[in-house]
Amino acid sequence: MRKISYPKIFPFLYLTSLFIISRVTFYILGVRFNDNPLTFYLQFIDIKLLKTHLLESIWYSHFQPPLYNFFLGIVMKLFPKDYYTAFYFISLITGFILMAGIYLLMRRLGVNEKINLILTTLFIISPSVIAYENILFYTLSLSALVATSALFFHRYMTNSRASDAFIFFFLIAVLSLTRSLYHILWVIMGLALLIIYKKHDTKKLLICASIPFLISAVIYVKDFILFGSTATSTWLGNELAVKTMEFMPKELRRKLILEKKISPLPVYFPYRSVETYQILLHLPSPNTSIAVLDQKRRSTGPSNLNNLLYITVSKQYLKDGLYALHHYPKYYLKSVKQSLFVYLLPGPAKDSGELHMEALKKLPPFYEKAYNTILLGQILPRTKKWTFYLNHPEYETRAALFWLIIFPFLLIYVPLLIFHLTRRKHQDKAFTASLSFMWITTIYISFLSVFIASRTNNRYRFSIEPLVLIFLGIFLTKILSVVKKRKQLR
Numbered sequence: 001m002r003k004i005s006y007p008k009i010f011p012f013l014y015l016t017s018l019f020i021i022s023r024v025t026f027y028i029l030g031v032r033f034n035d036n037p038l039t040f041y042l043q044f045i046d047i048k049l050l051k052t053h054l055l056e057s058i059w060y061s062h063f064q065p066p067l068y069n070f071f072l073g074i075v076m077k078l079f080p081k082d083y084y085t086a087f088y089f090i091s092l093i094t095g096f097i098l099m100a101g102i103y104l105l106m107r108r109l110g111v112n113e114k115i116n117l118i119l120t121t122l123f124i125i126s127p128s129v130i131a132y133e134n135i136l137f138y139t140l141s142l143s144a145l146v147a148t149s150a151l152f153f154h155r156y157m158t159n160s161r162a163s164d165a166f167i168f169f170f171l172i173a174v175l176s177l178t179r180s181l182y183h184i185l186w187v188i189m190g191l192a193l194l195i196i197y198k199k200h201d202t203k204k205l206l207i208c209a210s211i212p213f214l215i216s217a218v219i220y221v222k223d224f225i226l227f228g229s230t231a232t233s234t235w236l237g238n239e240l241a242v243k244t245m246e247f248m249p250k251e252l253r254r255k256l257i258l259e260k261k262i263s264p265l266p267v268y269f270p271y272r273s274v275e276t277y278q279i280l281l282h283l284p285s286p287n288t289s290i291a292v293l294d295q296k297r298r299s300t301g302p303s304n305l306n307n308l309l310y311i312t313v314s315k316q317y318l319k320d321g322l323y324a325l326h327h328y329p330k331y332y333l334k335s336v337k338q339s340l341f342v343y344l345l346p347g348p349a350k351d352s353g354e355l356h357m358e359a360l361k362k363l364p365p366f367y368e369k370a371y372n373t374i375l376l377g378q379i380l381p382r383t384k385k386w387t388f389y390l391n392h393p394e395y396e397t398r399a400a401l402f403w404l405i406i407f408p409f410l411l412i413y414v415p416l417l418i419f420h421l422t423r424r425k426h427q428d429k430a431f432t433a434s435l436s437f438m439w440i441t442t443i444y445i446s447f448l449s450v451f452i453a454s455r456t457n458n459r460y461r462f463s464i465e466p467l468v469l470i471f472l473g474i475f476l477t478k479i480l481s482v483v484k485k486r487k488q489l490r
Contacts, residue, residue, distance in 0.1 A: 009286060011117060015124075019096055022125050026134075030362035031444060033088035035136040038072070039300040040270055043138075045069045046298035049291055057292040062223060063305040065232035067177040068138045087136050087194070094144050095133045099124045101147035102466045108154050109431060111473035112480055120471050122375060125207035127360055127368040128462055129348035134359035138178055142463035145175045146441065149190075150467065156194065157430035160201060165194070165208040173212035181287055181460065182450050184216055189440060197433040227311055234311050237318030238270035242454045244324035245269075247334040261327075262320040270317060273303050277313045285309075312403050339450045342388055343457035344403040346372050347465075377401030411446075412473040414439045435474075438467045 038047055043064045049057040050073035053327070057404040058066045069369050079086040099120060108117040123129065131142040149171040154165040172190050175182040191209050194304040195202050223229045245253060246268050256262045264280045274296040277283060286294050286308040293308040325332050348360075372378040380386040414435060421432045442464045449460035 002225075011103065011113070012100075014117065015099060015120065016096075019099060019124065023092060026130060026359075026363070029364070031130065031134055031359045032047055032105060032362070033084070033091060033134050034358050035084050035087055035135070037136045039128075041137070042276055042302070042305050043068070044072065045292060045306060046295060046300070046484050047076070047305060048299040049295070051080075051085070053291050056290065057306075059222070060226070060290050060292050061306045062227045062229060062234045062311060064235075065177045065180055066219060067174060068141075072136075078261060091133050091140060093135075094123070094166055095129065097467065098129075098140065098147055101144060101151050103467060105147060105151045105154065105466075106210055106470050106473045108151070108158070108171065109434065109470065110473060110477065112477045115476050115480070118150065119469055123466070123469050127363075127371055128465070131348040131359050131361070132462065139459060139462055142175065142179055143466055145178070146463050147466040150434060150438050150441075153194070154430055154434040155188070155198065157433050159437075160198065160204075162204055162208055164199075165205055166212075167423060168194075169209040169212040170297045173216045176216050177232065179463070180231050180235070181310050181445060181453075183231060184220055186441070187213070187216060188445075193433060193437050195439070197429055211248040211402075227310075234314045236452070237314035237316070237321060239452055239454060240321030240325070241317035242269055243335045243339075243452065244321045244328070244332045246331070246454065248324065248328060248331045252328075256323075258459055263316050265313065265316055266320055266324075269292065271303065271314075273297075273306065274309055275306050277309060281312065281316065283309050283312060335454065339454060339457045341399070342455060343408065343446065343450050343461055344399060345388055345397045345458045345460055346376050346378060346400045347458045376403070377405075406472070407468060410468060411439075411442065413475055414471050417478075438470065442467050442471075 001219050038044060045057050045061055050069065054070070054077065058070045061069060075086050075090070076083045102123065103116060103120045106120070107113070111119075129140070132143075149168055152164050152168040152171065154162070155389040156168055169187075169191070172182070176184055176187050191205065191213075194205050198205065220230075220234060223232060227234060246269075248266075253262070253266050257264050257267065265277070266274060267281070274285075278285070285296075288294055288308060292304070292306045295304040296307055298304050369378075378398050380399055382398060382402070383481045386399045387396060388398075418432050418435055418439070421427050445460065445464045453460055
């Protein structure tokens with residue numbers, strides 16, 4: 001057995017100790033895992049159905065990709081009496097994997113060891129990570145999946161092992177079946193990029209990708225046959241309606257409804273009760289004998305957005321949204337402007353609900369403020385121009401210089417670095433290919449988050465924050481290298 005040298009093992013001992021000590025400290029301070037989303041988050045299938053009709057409910061669900069609800073159901077079946085503890089420990093393990101993935105990837109990409117450890121440390125104790133690690137939702141999992149998929153992308157580019165390629169394809173397939181933003185087209189991009197850089201491995205790559213791709217394709221084909229959807233979620237129409245008409249004056253909306261240019265739906269913005277939509281669109285109650293499609297309300301109270309009628313509703317919202325986008329684009333652009341501003345705010349997404357903030361409320365009052373002020377540069381004046389709030393001081397968030405300046409700078413710096421490296425005779429293909437995958441993923445998620453999603457945009461950004469951190473580590477390492485060279489020349 002190969003002996004591990006002290007310098008290599010020390011960072012892992014440090015990071016593991018940091019993780020354990022910080023989580024114990026947060027627990028002592030009162031931070032607790034919150035599984036209340038099970039009862040009312042729109043994305044979740046009814047607890048009762050997850051326990052009694054899991055496979056049927058997963059197969060016929062259409063509002064969200066199936067994998068996270070499948071995970072919830074499996075855990076509740078394995079731990080029927082104490083699934084709270086199971087979810088909590090799984091979340092802690094996910095947080096640790098996220099930390100390890102970031103550190104290992106920066107190490108493989110040549111980031112200076114001290115810079116790597118400092119950045120990884122600051123990220124893993126950030127308010128965002130604390131918030132998302134202590135709530136039952138897929139946000140933290142997405143971030144860990146993105147970081148580890150990039151890690152295995154680089155591993156394959158370095159050693160060409162089939163096992164690394166399979167794990168990479170498996171991870172990106174899991175992403176596509178967990179969050180609809182990670183569309184199968186993005187998954188295909190990952191395969192295409194590897195083939196571009198490893199043309200002689202095309203056959204091997206196609207074989208490694210076949211099973212993960214087949215599983216993803218089955219779900220996409222199923223959703224198209226059953227629901228006419230070309231994605232793993234039927235939410236697009238709802239989002240577009242909000243995006244195009246959120247800032248449209250109510251008088252104009254009423255006028256368009258009276259003129260029958262749009263349906264009565266925009267009087268009410270999405271995710272109202274089934275009964276409301278039945279009245280507005282004169283729809284009969286579904287009778288499919290499939291619980292997840294027929295159920296109007298979940299056993300815990302909230303509406304069941306997997307009810308079959310919501311597909312009709314979403315399609316109508318889509319038509320209304322497209323009409324508004326075509327004839328009144330200025331309101332869509334106004335919404336995009338707000339989404340961009342929210343996307344560049346420090347996380348977590350305070351406007352998305354109080355539950356995301358419960359963990360932070362248990363920490364000393366100065367913790368989040370100090371972190372955002374000192375490290376993220378949240379020093380801009382508390383004015384309307386730089387502040388986003390929803391009529392409540394608890395949901396107030398100010399812009400920070402890191403996301404306003406450093407983030408856009410890194411998005412420009414990375415492709416320039418890639419272009420510079422590709423012009424070299426002896427380029428590090430593993431480095432440039434991995435950086436390309438990470439940059440495309442960052443741009444892709446940023447684009448969809450700003451131009452399609454509304455309000456919770458900075459929560460969407462969290463999944464690619466590890467990549468932004470790594471871009472920063474690469475940049476700082478380059479700066480450090482330049483400084484050292486100049487000192488040597490002197």
